Amino acid sequence: DVKVTQSSRYLVKRTGEKxxxxxxxxxxxxxxxxxxxxxxxxxxxxxFSYDVKMKExxxxxxxxxxxxxxxxxxxxxxxxxxxxxxxxxxxxxxxxLNYEQYFGPGTRLTVT
Amino acid sequence: xxxxxxxxxxxxxxxxxNATMNCSYKTSINNLQWxxxxxxRGLVHLILIRSNEREKHSGRLRVTLDTSxxxxxxxxxxxxxxxxxxxxxxxxxxxxxxxxFGKGITLSVRP
Numbered sequence: 001d002v003k004v005t006q007s008s009r010y011l012v013k014r015t016g017e018k019x020x021x022x023x024x025x026x027x028x029x030x031x032x033x034x035x036x037x038x039x040x041x042x043x044x045x046x047x048f049s050y051d052v053k054m055k056e057x058x059x060x061x062x063x064x065x066x067x068x069x070x071x072x073x074x075x076x077x078x079x080x081x082x083x084x085x086x087x088x089x090x091x092x093x094x095x096x097l098n099y100e101q102y103f104g105p106g107t108r109l110t111v112t
Numbered sequence: 113x114x115x116x117x118x119x120x121x122x123x124x125x126x127x128x129x130n131a132t133m134n135c136s137y138k139t140s141i142n143n144l145q146w147x148x149x150x151x152x153r154g155l156v157h158l159i160l161i162r163s164n165e166r167e168k169h170s171g172r173l174r175v176t177l178d179t180s181x182x183x184x185x186x187x188x189x190x191x192x193x194x195x196x197x198x199x200x201x202x203x204x205x206x207x208x209x210x211x212x213f214g215k216g217i218t219l220s221v222r223p
Contacts, residue, residue: 103154
């Protein structure tokens, strides 16, 4: 079974803090994704990566950066957390950009 | 703009009944996928239908695709309380494009 794990289920941070969200997949997938999910807005793509050290902006990259130093790990970084970044963050991975994605359990981040 | 729009937004049925959920999209697609999300959890891939396919089955799930109407439907037969979840359609519009999700349908199955 494909397994995608995220470092925390719940996280509370203060405004201005630097926040790291980690995601690890165990299926040797080329592609990894970060989404945020907000009520009434569905899932929105923040960044994705199609190879180690490669990244592409999604629909809402502002205020975020990513890092992919190893194939299995994809990190989302909030350089200076703000209250409007309070959200559920979902990581996913997949063999091909066109086909199914496998999701982690999500991290519910609250910025106060 | 939203590529996939699900309908209805919420659906409540009795256990044993069938649940039908619809998804419409705006531009031509490479494939369309359905995902399920249990409350507070990540999404689980259910089924993928390619643009040249019209119908696909997986267990109690049946997906249809009508490219002329730019729409898809997901049918869950003989629903169970465990089917209670949010369901999302997601579409790919072409090679190496992003997967675009709809806002989801909340399905409640009453025991």
